[in-house]
Amino acid sequence: MKGFLSIVLHMHLPYVRKAGEWPFGETWFFEAMAETYVPLLMGVDELVKAGINPKITVNITPVLLEQLTDDYLNHKFEEYLENKLSLIEKDLEKYHDKNLRNAIKYMHDFYQKVKNAYVERxxxxxxxRFKQLQEDGYxxxxxxxxxxxxxxxxxxExxxxxxxxxxxxxxxxxxDRKPRGIWLPEMAYRPTGxxxxxxxxxxxxxxxxxYFxxxxxxxxxxxEYHMLEGGKHVATYPFPSDLKYPISExxxxxGETLRPYFLSTDYGDVAVFARNKAVSVQVWSADWGYPGDYWYREFHRVAPESGMKYWRITDKSLPMSEKMPYEPHKATERVLAHAEHFVGLVKGLLANFSKKTGETGIVVGAYDAELFGHWWFEGxxxxxxxxKKLPNTGISPITPSEYLDKHVEVKYYVKLPxxxxxxxxxxxxxxxxxxxxxxxxxxxxxxxMKRISKLYGKSDLLDRVIRQAMRELHLLESSDWQFLMTTGTAGDYPxxxxxxxxxxxxxxxxxxLKIANGESLENKEIDELxxxxxxxxxxxxxxxxxYNEH
Incomplete structure (x- = not known):
C-alpha cells in the first residue's frame, strides 16, 4: 500500500437568481451548470459504470444548493442549453474552415450530451443525483x-x-443527514485570541x-498548505497579473500535509486536512500547470455572436486572432499524458512521506470545482x-471521513496560525x-440583526420580516463581493x-422597529417586502x- 488520494471539489457561486444575466449574474450559473456541474455528474457516472469508486468529496455551498434546486433557474438553464445549441448551429453555417468546423461540431455534440443528461438522465x-451517489458510497x-x-x-461570534x-x-x-465536513470559505481560519x-x-x-x-x-x-508546512504562499488562482498585493510572509x-491533524475544543476534536502544494500548483496554474497546455481549449477567445470557444491555446504569446482551431483528439492525448503524470506525482509524494515518517499518507487535492470543465475545459x-489509472498503483481513492474512520492510528494535535x-x-x-x-x-x-432578532416570536408579521432581514444579511456577508472588487473582473457588479x-x-x-412600535405598514412597504x-x-x-443564544 502506497497510500491514499482524496480529491475535494468546492462547488460555489454567489446568489445570482434574478440579479443580472450577461455578462455578470445568471450567466455564471448557466455556464457552471453546462460545463462543470452536469459534466461532473456524467464523469462520476462513467466511473461507476466502469466499476471504479472515485470517492470524490464534493462541497456544495448552501447558497448554491438553493439555486441548483430553484425551479426558475432550472427552467432558464434548459432554455440556455437550447439557445447555445441554436447559436452553435448558426456558427456551422457561418464558418467554412474544415478544422474550425470540426471544433464547432465537437462543441455541438458536447452541449447536446449535457442537455440529454440533464433532461433525461x-x-x-x-x-x-448527488444525493443518490452519496447514499451509494461513491x-x-x-x-x-x-x-x-x-x-x-x-x-x-x-x-x-x-x-x-x-x-x-x-x-x-x-x-437528510448531517454533514461531517466543511469547506471553510476561502480556506480562511483564525485561532483563539x-x-x-x-x-x-x-x-x-x-x-x-x-470551536464553532x-x-x-x-x-x-x-x-491551505502554507499554514501547516510553512514557507511562502504561492497563489494558484488566476488573479489578474497586474494586481499589486503584499508579499507572502x-x-x-x-507539520506535514500528508496526514490530518487535530484541534481540541470543549465540544470534541476537529480534524484538519491541508491542501497539498505540489498537486495544487500542478493542476491550478495556467502558467506551469496542466491547464496551460497548448493543445487545450483557449478560454479567452470566443466567437462573436455565440460566445462559444472553438480555439486552442496554441501559444500564450500569440494574440487571440492567431489562435488555431481546437483539435479534440490532440487534447485527449494530453489529458491521458497529464493523468499519467499526476498519478506519478502522487506516488512520489506518498513514497517520500512513507520514507520520512514510516506512515501511510493521504494526498489532498482540493480545488474549485469550476476549474474543471469551465476554466479548464478538459478538466x-x-x-x-x-x-481510471489508479487501480494497481497502490494508491486508493478515499474521502476524508473514511480516512478518519479507518486509518488514523495516532492523533497529532496542532495549533494553527x-x-x-x-x-x-x-x-x-x-x-x-x-x-x-x-x-x-x-x-x-x-x-x-442581533438587536432585532430579540423580537423574533412576537408576531407572525415580525417573524416574517426578521427572517427576510436574516436572508439579506447572509447575502450581504458573501465573500464574493470583496473578492470581485479586488480582482476587478466583474466591473461594478459586486x-x-x-x-x-x-x-x-x-x-x-x-x-x-416600526411593527414593534405598534405602527401599521403602508401598502408600498408591504409591496416592497x-x-x-x-x-x-x-x-x-x-x-x-x-443571534441571541448563548
Missing part, C-alpha cells in the same frame, strides 16, 4: 457557511454561528473557528482519466483599500450587489434566535 434534478457531499462568508472578518447554523440546516434539508478586524484594525477577543465547527458537529475542515514549519476528462488561500496567504484579498469600506456596513448590519443587499437589510430592519421576498427567496429554514 437526471430529470432536471442534479442534487437528487462520493461524500460536505457543506460550507451559508453564503460563503469570510468568517475571520465578521464582527460578531453570533454572525459566525448564524452562517454555520443556516449551512447545516440547508444541508439537512437536501441530504485577539482578532484584528476591518475596516480600521479594531481588536476583539474571539474563539478559534474550530465542533459545536455544530463538524468533524473536519481544510486549510515566510511561515514556520508546523473533467482529466479527473476521469486519473481515476491564521491564514487563507488568498493572495499572500492572509486576509488581504478580502480586506484592502478597494473593499474595506464594505466591512463597516457588514458589521453595522450584524449588530442591528459593488451594486453589495449595496442592494445593504439597502434591503436596512429597509427590513426599519420595518421591524413582497418584492424582496420574491427576489431573495433563499434559505427556507432559518433560526434568527441564533
Amino acid at each position: 437526471y430529470k432536471r434534478d442534479i442534487i437528487g 462520493i461524500e457531499v460536505i457543506t460550507s457557511a451559508a453564503t460563503h462568508a469570510y468568517l475571520p472578518l465578521l464582527s460578531e 453570533k454572525a459566525i454561528k448564524a452562517q454555520l447554523d443556516t449551512g447545516v440546516k440547508t444541508y439537512r434539508k437536501f441530504f 485577539v482578532w484584528v478586524l476591518p475596516p480600521d484594525g479594531w481588536k476583539a477577543y474571539r474563539r478559534g473557528l474550530e 465547527l465542533a459545536q455544530y458537529g463538524y468533524e473536519y475542515f481544510f486549510i 515566510e511561515r514556520k514549519y508546523i 473533467i476528462d482529466w479527473l476521469v482519466a486519473v481515476y 491564521e491564514g487563507s488561500w488568498g493572495l499572500g496567504g492572509g486576509h488581504w484579498t478580502w480586506w484592502n483599500d478597494v473593499n474595506k469600506w464594505t466591512w463597516r456596513d457588514v458589521h453595522k448590519a450584524e449588530r442591528k 459593488i451594486k450587489r453589495f449595496k442592494e443587499h445593504a439597502a434591503r437589510f436596512n429597509f427590513l430592519s426599519d420595518l421591524v 413582497r418584492k424582496i421576498e420574491e427576489l431573495d427567496n433563499v434559505f427556507s429554514d432559518l433560526n434568527p434566535r441564533v
Whole structure:
C-alpha cells in the first residue's frame, strides 16, 4: 500500500437568481451548470459504470444548493442549453474552415450530451443525483457557511454561528443527514485570541473557528498548505497579473500535509486536512500547470455572436486572432499524458512521506470545482482519466471521513496560525483599500440583526420580516463581493450587489422597529417586502434566535 488520494471539489457561486444575466449574474450559473456541474455528474457516472469508486468529496455551498434546486433557474438553464445549441448551429453555417468546423461540431455534440443528461438522465434534478451517489458510497457531499462568508472578518461570534447554523440546516434539508465536513470559505481560519478586524484594525477577543465547527458537529475542515508546512504562499488562482498585493510572509514549519491533524475544543476534536502544494500548483496554474497546455481549449477567445470557444491555446504569446482551431483528439492525448503524470506525482509524494515518517499518507487535492470543465475545459476528462489509472498503483481513492474512520492510528494535535488561500496567504484579498469600506456596513448590519432578532416570536408579521432581514444579511456577508472588487473582473457588479443587499437589510430592519412600535405598514412597504421576498427567496429554514443564544 502506497497510500491514499482524496480529491475535494468546492462547488460555489454567489446568489445570482434574478440579479443580472450577461455578462455578470445568471450567466455564471448557466455556464457552471453546462460545463462543470452536469459534466461532473456524467464523469462520476462513467466511473461507476466502469466499476471504479472515485470517492470524490464534493462541497456544495448552501447558497448554491438553493439555486441548483430553484425551479426558475432550472427552467432558464434548459432554455440556455437550447439557445447555445441554436447559436452553435448558426456558427456551422457561418464558418467554412474544415478544422474550425470540426471544433464547432465537437462543441455541438458536447452541449447536446449535457442537455440529454440533464433532461433525461437526471430529470432536471442534479442534487437528487448527488444525493443518490452519496447514499451509494461513491462520493461524500460536505457543506460550507451559508453564503460563503469570510468568517475571520465578521464582527460578531453570533454572525459566525448564524452562517454555520443556516449551512447545516440547508444541508439537512437536501441530504437528510448531517454533514461531517466543511469547506471553510476561502480556506480562511483564525485561532483563539485577539482578532484584528476591518475596516480600521479594531481588536476583539474571539474563539478559534474550530470551536464553532465542533459545536455544530463538524468533524473536519481544510486549510491551505502554507499554514501547516510553512514557507511562502504561492497563489494558484488566476488573479489578474497586474494586481499589486503584499508579499507572502515566510511561515514556520508546523507539520506535514500528508496526514490530518487535530484541534481540541470543549465540544470534541476537529480534524484538519491541508491542501497539498505540489498537486495544487500542478493542476491550478495556467502558467506551469496542466491547464496551460497548448493543445487545450483557449478560454479567452470566443466567437462573436455565440460566445462559444472553438480555439486552442496554441501559444500564450500569440494574440487571440492567431489562435488555431481546437483539435479534440490532440487534447485527449494530453489529458491521458497529464493523468499519467499526476498519478506519478502522487506516488512520489506518498513514497517520500512513507520514507520520512514510516506512515501511510493521504494526498489532498482540493480545488474549485469550476476549474474543471469551465476554466479548464478538459478538466473533467482529466479527473476521469486519473481515476481510471489508479487501480494497481497502490494508491486508493478515499474521502476524508473514511480516512478518519479507518486509518488514523495516532492523533497529532496542532495549533494553527491564521491564514487563507488568498493572495499572500492572509486576509488581504478580502480586506484592502478597494473593499474595506464594505466591512463597516457588514458589521453595522450584524449588530442591528442581533438587536432585532430579540423580537423574533412576537408576531407572525415580525417573524416574517426578521427572517427576510436574516436572508439579506447572509447575502450581504458573501465573500464574493470583496473578492470581485479586488480582482476587478466583474466591473461594478459586486459593488451594486453589495449595496442592494445593504439597502434591503436596512429597509427590513426599519420595518421591524416600526411593527414593534405598534405602527401599521403602508401598502408600498408591504409591496416592497413582497418584492424582496420574491427576489431573495433563499434559505427556507432559518433560526434568527441564533443571534441571541448563548
